[in-house]
Amino acid sequence: MGASGAGCCKQSQSLHRPLIHDFTSVSGLAKQIQQSPIALLGAPNSPPLLAALGAVDPSLVQRGGLLIVGPEGDFTPSELEALVAAGAQPVSLGLQRLRVETAAVAMLAGVSLVAHSLLEQVELHGNQ
Numbered sequence: 001m002g003a004s005g006a007g008c009c010k011q012s013q014s015l016h017r018p019l020i021h022d023f024t025s026v027s028g029l030a031k032q033i034q035q036s037p038i039a040l041l042g043a044p045n046s047p048p049l050l051a052a053l054g055a056v057d058p059s060l061v062q063r064g065g066l067l068i069v070g071p072e073g074d075f076t077p078s079e080l081e082a083l084v085a086a087g088a089q090p091v092s093l094g095l096q097r098l099r100v101e102t103a104a105v106a107m108l109a110g111v112s113l114v115a116h117s118l119l120e121q122v123e124l125h126g127n128q
Contacts, residue, residue, distance in 0.1 A: 026079045029068065030086035038065030039088040040111070042103050043080055046090035049107065053114040067111060069103040 024032070033039040038056060040049070068088060075083070084090060093106045 026075075026082055030082055032066060033068075033083060033086040033088045036066045036087075037063040039083075039086075040065070040067050040107065041080070041083055041088035041090045042067075042069045042093050042098075042107055043090035044074070044092060044097065046092045049091040049093055049110045050114065052089055052091045053111065056114075067104070067107045069100055069107060072100050 040052065066088075068083070070079075080090070091107075093103055093110070098106060
C-alpha cells in the first residue's frame with residue numbers, strides 16, 4: 001500500500017494499515033487460509049456475513065484474518081470447494097451479485113462494524 005494507503009489510514013484514524021495481498025493461485029490462497037485464524041469467503045448462496053461474524057470467537061479478531069472476494073465472474077465450483085476445504089468460511093454479502101471492487105468494500109465495511117463490538121468484548125472480558 002503506497003502513499004494513498006497511508007493517507008487513507010490517516011484520514012480514518014487507523015493505527016494499522018491493512019495488508020492487501022497480490023493476486024495468487026487458488027493453491028497459494030488455500031495455504032494462506034490454513035495459516036489464518038479467520039478466513040471469510042464471499043460466495044453466493046451462503047450464510048449472511050453478519051450471521052457468520054456473530055459466531056466468531058471475539059479473541060480471534062485481534063489476530064486478524066483474511067477477507068476473500070473472487071475474481072470477476074466468481075470462483076469456479078472446484079475453486080470454492082478447495083478454499084472451503086482449506087478452512088475458509090463462505091459468507092453472503094446480500095441478495096445481489098456485486099462487482100469485485102464493491103464486494104471487497106462491502107465485506108470490509110461489514111467486518112469493520114462488527115469487529116469493533118467484538119474487540120470491546122475482548123477488552124471487557126480479557127483474553128480468556
